[in-house]
Amino acid sequence: MIQYLFIGLILIGIYGLLTQKNLIKLVVALNVLEVGVNLFIISTGYVKDGVAPILFKGVPSTNGTFVDPLPQALVLTAIVIGVGVTALALTVVRKIYEKHGTLNLDEMGSESDD
Amino acid sequence: MMKRVIAALLILVLALFIYGNLYSTGEGKLFPKFGNVNLSERVSNKFINKNANGENGVVTYKETKDAESGSANMVTSIVVNYRSFDTLGEVTVLFVSALGVGLLLSGKSRMKFKTPPNFILKAGVRIIAGIILITGVYIFIHGHLTPGGGFPGGSMIASAVLLFYISDDEFRTKVKSFKFLEGTAGSLYLIFGLLGLTMGGYFLYNFLPTGVVGELFSAGIVPIIYIFVGLKVGSELSNLISDFLSEEGK
Numbered sequence: 001m002i003q004y005l006f007i008g009l010i011l012i013g014i015y016g017l018l019t020q021k022n023l024i025k026l027v028v029a030l031n032v033l034e035v036g037v038n039l040f041i042i043s044t045g046y047v048k049d050g051v052a053p054i055l056f057k058g059v060p061s062t063n064g065t066f067v068d069p070l071p072q073a074l075v076l077t078a079i080v081i082g083v084g085v086t087a088l089a090l091t092v093v094r095k096i097y098e099k100h101g102t103l104n105l106d107e108m109g110s111e112s113d114d
Numbered sequence: 115m116m117k118r119v120i121a122a123l124l125i126l127v128l129a130l131f132i133y134g135n136l137y138s139t140g141e142g143k144l145f146p147k148f149g150n151v152n153l154s155e156r157v158s159n160k161f162i163n164k165n166a167n168g169e170n171g172v173v174t175y176k177e178t179k180d181a182e183s184g185s186a187n188m189v190t191s192i193v194v195n196y197r198s199f200d201t202l203g204e205v206t207v208l209f210v211s212a213l214g215v216g217l218l219l220s221g222k223s224r225m226k227f228k229t230p231p232n233f234i235l236k237a238g239v240r241i242i243a244g245i246i247l248i249t250g251v252y253i254f255i256h257g258h259l260t261p262g263g264g265f266p267g268g269s270m271i272a273s274a275v276l277l278f279y280i281s282d283d284e285f286r287t288k289v290k291s292f293k294f295l296e297g298t299a300g301s302l303y304l305i306f307g308l309l310g311l312t313m314g315g316y317f318l319y320n321f322l323p324t325g326v327v328g329e330l331f332s333a334g335i336v337p338i339i340y341i342f343v344g345l346k347v348g349s350e351l352s353n354l355i356s357d358f359l360s361e362e363g364k
Contacts, residue, residue: 003148007132011125018121045158048149053162053188054261055175055327066188068151070158073192077204080265080347084211087354091215094358 003043009036023093023103027086034082038075045071161192176328184324185258185333193263194336194343198318202303205346209300212350212357221360224286231281239281246274254344258333264340268347275352279359286356292349299346306335306342 013033020026045068051059053069093103100108137147146152153159160166164173164182173181183195193201247270253260254267278285310319318335325332 001148003136003145004133007129007136011129014128015121015125018124019118043148044145045151046149047151047153052261054259055173055186055188057175059175066153066162068153068156068158069161069188069192070156072189073197076189076193076263076265077200080204081207083351084208087358088211088214090358091218095218 003040006036006040006043009033009039012036021105023096023105027089027093030089031082031086034078038078041071041075041078045069161196162188164191166196173327176326178327180324181327182324183320183333183336184327185336186328187258187260187263190258190263190336190340191333194339195320198307198339201343202307202318205300205303205343208347208350209296212354215354215357219357219360221362223361224284225359225361226283230283235281239277243274243277246270246277250274250344250348254340255337256330257340257344258336259328259330264343265347267344269351271344271348272351272355276355279355292353296346296349296353299342299349303339303342303346306339310335
C-alpha cells in the first residue's frame with residue numbers, strides 16, 4: 001500500500017516537470033521525482049519484521065532477519081548523484097538569472113533579442 | 115491551462131498503467147508484494163552471509179573470524195567491498211559535478227549577505243560547529259560498524275563549513291588546501307585499488323586481514339577507503355559551498 005504513495009511522489013514530480021515555468025520549481029520537481037524513485041527502490045527490499053542490515057549482538061544472519069541491503073546500497077549511490085545533479089542545475093539556473101534577470105521561461109525569450 | 119489538462123491526463127494514464135501492472139503475477143512479474151520479499155532467492159543473501167565466493171554459513175557478531183568482508187554493516191560491505199568499483203564511479207560523478215560548478219561560478223570575492231549575521235548565530239556556531247565536525251569524523255571512521263559512512267560523514271563536515279560561512283561575513287575557506295585534500299584522497303582510493311590488483315589479482319581486492327566482525331580494526335581496507343571517501347566528499351562539498359557563495363568583480 002505504501003508503495004503507491006512513493007509512486008504518487010514520482011507522478012507529482014513528472015507533473016511538475018511538465019507544467020512548471022519557474023526554473024527553481026523545475027529543480028524542486030526533479031528532486032521530488034528523485035525522492036519518490038529512491039523511496040520506491042528501498043521499499044522493494046523490505047522484509048516483514050526485518051531490521052536494519054547491520055549485525056549486532058545476539059542476531060545471527062539467518063534468512064529473514066534483515067531487510068535487503070542491496071537496494072539501500074544502490075540508493076546511497078543515487079542520492080549522492082542527485083546532490084551532484086542538483087548542484088549543477090542550480091549553478092546553471094544562477095547563471096541564467098544573471099544573464100536574463102528572470103527565472104520564468106516565458107519571459108526569457110522576449111529579452112534575449114538584443 | 116490546456117497544457118496542465120494534458121499533463122494531468124498523461125499522469126492519470128501513467129498512474130493507471132502502473133496501478134495495473136505493479137504487482138501483476140505470472141509472466142510479466144515485476145515486484146513482490148510489499149514485505150513479502152524472499153531474500154534466499156536474491157543475490158543479497160550472499161552479501162548478508164558473506165559467502166559470494168563459497169559457503170560460509172551464518173555470520174555471528176564478534177565471533178566470525180576472517181569472513182569474506184568483515185564489516186558488520188552490510189550496506190557498507192556492499193558499497194565499499196563487493197561493489198567498490200561502483201563507488202569509485204560515484205565519487206567520480208560527484209567530482210565532475212563539483213568541477214562543473216567550480217568552472218561556472220569562479221568568482222573571486224565573497225558574496226556579502228544583505229543582513230549581517232546576528233549575535234546568537236555567531237555564538238551558537240562557535241559552540242556547535244566543533245561537535246558537528248567531530249560527529250562527522252566519527253561517522254565515517256565507524257562506517258563499517260554503525261549506520262553511516264563516508265558520504266553522510268562528509269556531508270556533516272560540509273554542513274559545519276556552511277555554518278561557518280553563514281555566521282561570518284568574512285569567512286573564506288582556503289580553497290587550495292581543500293583541493294589538495296580532495297585530490298589526495300581520490301588518488302589514494304585509486305592507489306588502494308591498484309594495490310589490490312597487484313596483491314590479489316582484482317582491482318580493489320580486500321588484501322588486508324578482515325579480522326573479527328564487529329571490531330573497530332576489522333574489515334580490511336573497508337574503513338580505510340571509507341575514510342578517504344569521507345575526506346573527499348567533505349572537502350568537495352565544502353568547495354561547492356564556497357563556489358556558490360562567491361561572486362564576480364572587485
